[in-house]
Amino acid sequence: MDVxxxxxxxxxxxxxxTRLRDVNLRxxxxxxxxxxxxxxxxxxRRAATAGYIPRSFLLTERRARALDDVVAGSGAPLYVVxxxxxERLVGFDLHRGALAAFHRxxxxxxxxxxxxxxxxxxxxxxxxxxxxxxxxxxxxGLGVDAVVLAPRCADPLYRRxxxxxxxxxxxxxxxxxxxxxxxxDALRGAGFHLMALTPGRNSVxxxxxxxxxxxxxxxxxxxxxxxxxxxxxxxxxxDARVHIxxxxxxxxSLNVTAAAAVACYELTLRGGQPR
Numbered sequence: 001m002d003v004x005x006x007x008x009x010x011x012x013x014x015x016x017x018t019r020l021r022d023v024n025l026r027x028x029x030x031x032x033x034x035x036x037x038x039x040x041x042x043x044x045r046r047a048a049t050a051g052y053i054p055r056s057f058l059l060t061e062r063r064a065r066a067l068d069d070v071v072a073g074s075g076a077p078l079y080v081v082x083x084x085x086x087e088r089l090v091g092f093d094l095h096r097g098a099l100a101a102f103h104r105x106x107x108x109x110x111x112x113x114x115x116x117x118x119x120x121x122x123x124x125x126x127x128x129x130x131x132x133x134x135x136x137x138x139x140x141g142l143g144v145d146a147v148v149l150a151p152r153c154a155d156p157l158y159r160r161x162x163x164x165x166x167x168x169x170x171x172x173x174x175x176x177x178x179x180x181x182x183x184x185d186a187l188r189g190a191g192f193h194l195m196a197l198t199p200g201r202n203s204v205x206x207x208x209x210x211x212x213x214x215x216x217x218x219x220x221x222x223x224x225x226x227x228x229x230x231x232x233x234x235x236x237x238x239d240a241r242v243h244i245x246x247x248x249x250x251x252x253s254l255n256v257t258a259a260a261a262v263a264c265y266e267l268t269l270r271g272g273q274p275r
Contacts, residue, residue: 148176
């Protein structure tokens with residue numbers, strides 16, 4: 001295993017790791033080069049186990065041996081830097097001491113993922129990477145089959161999403177719709193009963209709506225943006241409007257990540273029995 005020690009944050013070999021908190025720069029760089037970042041040895045291992053191919057590894061001196069087995073089997077270069085160089089390079093204190101750049105995989109066609117799915121979460125225009133990562137973690141942990149993203153949704157493979165999801169974005173199938181306007185109709189055409197999660201009028205408790213469905217029904221849970229919720233267009237195209245009942249009168253709903261966790265639990269219950 002070839003260990004390459006670097007002491008200059010401007011070294012071109014470290015270009016993949018430049019200014020990780022600069023969202024605009026990272027979006028451009030990662031799309032252009034077809035890469036994503038994994039932070040922390042646990043998440044890096046999960047990316048490798050899921051079949052993603054590493055471009056390189058970046059470890060601090062104190063963590064230089066943390067990924068010996070993964071690095072040795074990859075053929076990718078391992079760069080080791082001191083803590084000061086790492087902070088100047090990435091733009092923050094790399095307290096976990098481990099980063100890796102991985103090649104992205106092409107996303108599958110929606111039909112390929114949806115064909116075998118019974119429950120899906122559909123995200124319309126969630127732009128916060130932390131929220132997207134948290135929803136992936138809840139959906140994966142509670143047994144949802146796939147996530148469908150609207151065109152403007154945040155990237156699940158952005159570093160923050162990956163970190164918050166604890167690697168769930170690597171294992172839970174996801175697809176991105178090309179057509180926002182016709183997206184709900186396409187999902188209905190694939191056989192999904194679409195439930196729009198909204199605290200607005202004319203919505204019914206989610207558990208009641210689930211109980212009224214055929215046990216074998218394919219269900220899509222639609223979640224809207226952090227501020228405005230689902231758009232009027234998507235609400236109009238849903239088969240049902242549902243909500244999570246609140247006990248406190250001055251609280252009309254949960255934030256989108258908490259709501260997603262509760263709703264995913266309900267979604268994966270059928271007849272009162274966990275999947």
